[in-house]
Amino acid sequence: MSLARAIETGDLAELPSRRDEDWRWSDLRGLIRVLPKPSPVRMERLIVAAGQTRRVDLAFVSAEAGAQVSRIVIEIGEAARLVLSERYEGAADSLAEVDLHIAVGRGATLHRTVVAADSEDAVSVSRADIALGPGARLAQAVLTTGAKRQRLETRVSHPGAGASVRLDGLYLLEGRRHADITTVVTHSGIDGVTDQLIKGVVRDQARGVFQGRIVVSPGADRTDARMGHHALILSDRAEVDAKPELEIYADDVVCAHGNTVGALDEEALFYARQRGIPDGDARAMLMEAFVGEVADRIEDAGARAAARAWVAARLGVVT
Amino acid sequence: MLSIKNLHVAVDARPILDGLTLDIPAGEVHAVMGPNGAGKSTLSYALAGRPGYEVTAGTVTLDGEDLLALEPNERAARGVFLSFQYPTEIPGVPALTFLRTALNAQHKARGEPETSAPDFLRLARTKAAALKIDFDMLKRGLNVGFSGGEKKRMEIFQMAVLSPRLAILDETDSGLDIDALRIVAEGVNAMRSPDRAMLIITHYQRLLDHIRPDKVHVLAAGRIVASGGPELAHALEAEGYDKYALESAA
Numbered sequence: 001m002s003l004a005r006a007i008e009t010g011d012l013a014e015l016p017s018r019r020d021e022d023w024r025w026s027d028l029r030g031l032i033r034v035l036p037k038p039s040p041v042r043m044e045r046l047i048v049a050a051g052q053t054r055r056v057d058l059a060f061v062s063a064e065a066g067a068q069v070s071r072i073v074i075e076i077g078e079a080a081r082l083v084l085s086e087r088y089e090g091a092a093d094s095l096a097e098v099d100l101h102i103a104v105g106r107g108a109t110l111h112r113t114v115v116a117a118d119s120e121d122a123v124s125v126s127r128a129d130i131a132l133g134p135g136a137r138l139a140q141a142v143l144t145t146g147a148k149r150q151r152l153e154t155r156v157s158h159p160g161a162g163a164s165v166r167l168d169g170l171y172l173l174e175g176r177r178h179a180d181i182t183t184v185v186t187h188s189g190i191d192g193v194t195d196q197l198i199k200g201v202v203r204d205q206a207r208g209v210f211q212g213r214i215v216v217s218p219g220a221d222r223t224d225a226r227m228g229h230h231a232l233i234l235s236d237r238a239e240v241d242a243k244p245e246l247e248i249y250a251d252d253v254v255c256a257h258g259n260t261v262g263a264l265d266e267e268a269l270f271y272a273r274q275r276g277i278p279d280g281d282a283r284a285m286l287m288e289a290f291v292g293e294v295a296d297r298i299e300d301a302g303a304r305a306a307a308r309a310w311v312a313a314r315l316g317v318v319t
Numbered sequence: 320m321l322s323i324k325n326l327h328v329a330v331d332a333r334p335i336l337d338g339l340t341l342d343i344p345a346g347e348v349h350a351v352m353g354p355n356g357a358g359k360s361t362l363s364y365a366l367a368g369r370p371g372y373e374v375t376a377g378t379v380t381l382d383g384e385d386l387l388a389l390e391p392n393e394r395a396a397r398g399v400f401l402s403f404q405y406p407t408e409i410p411g412v413p414a415l416t417f418l419r420t421a422l423n424a425q426h427k428a429r430g431e432p433e434t435s436a437p438d439f440l441r442l443a444r445t446k447a448a449a450l451k452i453d454f455d456m457l458k459r460g461l462n463v464g465f466s467g468g469e470k471k472r473m474e475i476f477q478m479a480v481l482s483p484r485l486a487i488l489d490e491t492d493s494g495l496d497i498d499a500l501r502i503v504a505e506g507v508n509a510m511r512s513p514d515r516a517m518l519i520i521t522h523y524q525r526l527l528d529h530i531r532p533d534k535v536h537v538l539a540a541g542r543i544v545a546s547g548g549p550e551l552a553h554a555l556e557a558e559g560y561d562k563y564a565l566e567s568a569a
Contacts, residue, residue, distance in 0.1 A: 266370070271407040274367050275421035275477065276395035276428065285420065289411025289460075 004097040042070040050077035062094035090122030106133040118147035134161035142169040146177030160189030173206035180209035187220040203234040227257040320345040326377035337541030353538035354560040363489040396428035398484025402474040446479040467494030492526035504529030524556040539563040
């Protein structure tokens with residue numbers, strides 16, 4: 001059951017609904033009444049040979065009132081390195097699903113940055129299945145302004161064995177926009193590291209969803225997994241739903257998670273205004289400081305600069 | 320310069336200031352002393368325009384202009400500076416970035432040109448050195464992880480850079496050891512000037528050994544109940560506030 005299957009078969013019953021535990025905050029079946037005629041499926045295969053370094057930009061643009069499924073297969077060879085930038089631009093009334101299958105070879109590195117810049121009337125789903133080899137490195141940051149309904153899902157199979165994962169995200173939502181960042185990391189071997197920081201700011205009647213699950217399977221001893229989700233709610237009618245889950249079946253494991261949802265710090269706001277900074281600028285400054293941490297963690301310099309600029313532009317920061 | 324007349328302020332509908340009148344001419348330093356709960360911090364917050372401090376009667380003017388009609392940032396641009404009793408930590412905003420944003424916001428509000436980045440850094444370096452503030456500390460999040468004394472020094476540093484017309488120092492001596500107290504007092508004394516007024520709010524007299532005020536006022540139960548010269552501070556230190564508490568209760 002998925003948006004992709006529904007688009008391809010034209011069958012509304014294939015849409016995930018709120019009755020599916022995993023989709024309860026991002027119901028599609030209650031939302032979508034008509035499935036437009038789909039465009040041909042976009043298929044691509046990208047191979048980065050062992051030892052190579054590549055930068056690849058992928059843009060997924062959906063036409064107005066269109067329906068589009070994309071399937072991308074990426075293989076990153078041993079000790080290779082890929083800096084991958086994805087950009088989603090769903091036009092009004094479009095439906096789109098992008099499915100990525102990514103294999104990261106032994107000792108290889110994937111820097112993945114996703115910018116979801118969909119229309120407020122778009123419905124958009126991205127699902128990435130990422131399989132890591134021993135000693136591989138995945139550093140991911142997802143930046144989104146949401147859509148009518150939007151799901152950005154990442155599933156990582158983590159072999160341990162020195163492999164490490166950073167799985168960050170940032171949502172800045174206004175109007176009636178919705179964004180759902182869902183991640184699942186399954187540790188299956190010893191000595192794996194996962195570090196996750198998700199931050200969000202929601203205003204108006206927007207809704208942010210974070211579902212994060214880290215599974216430490218039997219035998220995945222000495223796993224080090226940390227998950228943080230922190231959101232600011234700037235209006236009474238905005239909403240944040242969070243479900244952080246740690247499932248631990250192994251020994252000698254370090255696992256921590258933190259989850260906070262609150263308002264902007266009024267003390268700090270008054271302090272800034274007392275120094276002469278007007279209210280709107282002070283709010284923007286405090287919000288940028290709050291979410292900027294996510295952009296600052298991006299390791300690739302070019303992607304980090306782009307993420308900082310994205311944040312500043314969204315928050316109207318004066319520099 | 321600063322003229323407060325019959326000021327009444329309520330917090331959560333509870334009256335705190337009850338007809339406070341106080342004039343500070345340009346060039347003078349006045350101290351307001353009083354027991355806990357007298358309304359000292361309420362006075363500083365009301366002057367700065369903190370939300371929740373409701374002025375129910377009275378007037379406050381700075382150089383003849385009605386301060387109470389202005390937003391906190393507009394008051395700051397007119398030259399009102401409050402050194403907070405408990406300075407706020409702002410993670411993710413380096414102190415220098417914060418201060419430069421504040422300085423340029425004030426310039427903009429006054430129709431003055433921006434301070435360029437090199438000029439600002441020069442100014443900040445000079446003022447930081449005078450207050451023995453490690454310049455690298457200014458690159459960290461504002462007040463984050465600073466000790467109580469460091470935070471107070473940061474307040475005086477900001478005051479020195481922003482160069483206000485009216486400086487309000489709310490319990491600036493609390494949390495300071497002897498050396499820090501001396502450094503802070505020197506920083507304040509260096510800013511005494513014929514066109515600047517200062518209001519020092521304190522519970523104890525010890526700060527006034529270092530910053531000699533022109534006038535001392537006693538605040539009790541929401542109003543000024545006695546005024547005098549620096550000798551009044553010594554009398555308070557010797558005799559305590561009991562006398563005034565009884566008088567205002569009578």
